[in-house]
Amino acid sequence: MKSFRCRVCGNALWFENSVCVSCHTPLGFSRDEVEIVPVDANGRYIDAEGRAWHVCRNLNLSGCTWLAPVEGGQCSACDLTRVRPNDADAKGLSQYPVAERAKRWLLVELDRLGFPVVGKAEDPERGLCFDLLSSVAEDVTIGHADGVITIDLAESDDAYRVRVQEQLGEAYRTMLGHFRHESGHYFEWILVEGTDRRSEARALFGDETADYQAEIDRHYSEGPPADWPERYISTYATMHPYEDFAETWAHYLHITDTVETAAANGLSRVDSSASVPFRTLVTDVWMPLASALNMVNRSMGKDDLYPFLLPDPVLDKLDFVASLRDGESGNGSAGADQRSR
Structure with a gap:
């Protein structure tokens, strides 16, 4: 597994982090970018191409931190279950x-x-x-x-x-x-x-x-x-x-x-x-x-x-x-x- 760092404060992150323990920024995992990225207060991330991604609906059920393409939807990993x-x-x-x-x-x-x-x-x-x-x-x-x-x-x-x-x-x-x-x-x-x-x-x-x-x-x-x-x-x-x-x-x-x-x-x-x-x-x-x-x-x-x-x-x-x-x-x-x- 590669190492990850918070894009906001530079603190080291674990693959499973949903929040940066240093600056408390909410996070999500972008499968396309293979990066842990910051999300806003609504759990949304806008990528470099302007596409909106959203925190997976299963965050509190299974601890999934991956981003989903639809608000309220589930990510590509959860789709496989x-x-x-x-x-x-x-x-x-x-x-x-x-x-x-x-x-x-x-x-x-x-x-x-x-x-x-x-x-x-x-x-x-x-x-x-x-x-x-x-x-x-x-x-x-x-x-x-x-x-x-x-x-x-x-x-x-x-x-x-x-x-x-x-x-x-x-x-x-x-x-x-x-x-x-x-x-x-x-x-x-x-x-x-x-x-x-x-x-x-x-x-x-x-x-x-x-x-x-x-x-x-x-x-x-x-x-x-x-x-x-x-x-x-x-x-x-x-x-x-x-x-x-x-x-x-x-x-x-x-x-x-x-x-x-x-x-x-x-x-x-x-x-x-x-x-x-x-x-x-x-x-x-x-x-x-x-x-x-x-x-x-x-x-x-x-x-x-x-x-x-x-x-x-x-x-x-x-x-x-x-x-x-x-x-x-x-x-x-x-x-x-x-x-x-």
């Missing part, structure tokens, strides 16, 4: 802002990297939307199917999430991580399925036509192969080629975003937009940075920030994912995609 908790679900509503914040963070990164974010309203068949569901009354399975990403809002609760993480033996589990992982399923569907990149992906990740349910059953009954650290980024990636791709995609986003954030805050001289091969960025910039950040965490008695190893086969997979940034989406199959996590 198809289902949210109902107004009578107090617990679900209390968990909802955490998921929306992670979704907005994901969208900014996808925008910056140039990956297309098209909603279901524009493309009902292949567009993207999010079902952010409360599991208070029923179980929710996190997953992706035909452009619909489903998130269990219970994952916003730290105690619940850590408990699941320990049960599954995972090294990392966050709300943002879920959004990144599931977006990987979506973009594999859009950018790889039905294109000339499919055979290349199959050579790296494996045969995606393998029975998904059978592979799930095998994974949870037998566990990962003994040599998994030599070929995969996580044990979950060993479950199925689709999951390997999604895990790799998530780590591509982890790395690019963290390197950019480090550069914006003076911790690195190279950001993820530098014109170097992605493998070089990983080996020469990310690995030393991650090692240093791990040591900082340990100095505070915390777990490692990035508890992962990146062997050569994983670097090859990361290179493939990074190459999709400049690629073109194919026609792809619109068949049901029931991959889930």
Whole structure:
């Protein structure tokens, strides 16, 4: 994430700020400008082209600070949420802002990297939307199917999430991580399925036509192969080629975003937009940075920030994912995609 400053007083801002804590100017996030901008007393911002933008109607519901094109309307990020908790679900509503914040963070990164974010309203068949569901009354399975990403809002609760993480033996589990992982399923569907990149992906990740349910059953009954650290980024990636791709995609986003954030805050001289091969960025910039950040965490008695190893086969997979940034989406199959996590 880039660093932001108040246009009125120059004070440093967080991405989520709706008010400058220094000069108390009301703020909104302009997706077009990728900037936090001041709004007037009526929540309005006039851009350089004379267009009026307005504070999203969901500011007090989900903490959304993005600007909407219509007064009293909602922003482009909120437009992507198809289902949210109902107004009578107090617990679900209390968990909802955490998921929306992670979704907005994901969208900014996808925008910056140039990956297309098209909603279901524009493309009902292949567009993207999010079902952010409360599991208070029923179980929710996190997953992706035909452009619909489903998130269990219970994952916003730290105690619940850590408990699941320990049960599954995972090294990392966050709300943002879920959004990144599931977006990987979506973009594999859009950018790889039905294109000339499919055979290349199959050579790296494996045969995606393998029975998904059978592979799930095998994974949870037998566990990962003994040599998994030599070929995969996580044990979950060993479950199925689709999951390997999604895990790799998530780590591509982890790395690019963290390197950019480090550069914006003076911790690195190279950001993820530098014109170097992605493998070089990983080996020469990310690995030393991650090692240093791990040591900082340990100095505070915390777990490692990035508890992962990146062997050569994983670097090859990361290179493939990074190459999709400049690629073109194919026609792809619109068949049901029931991959889930």
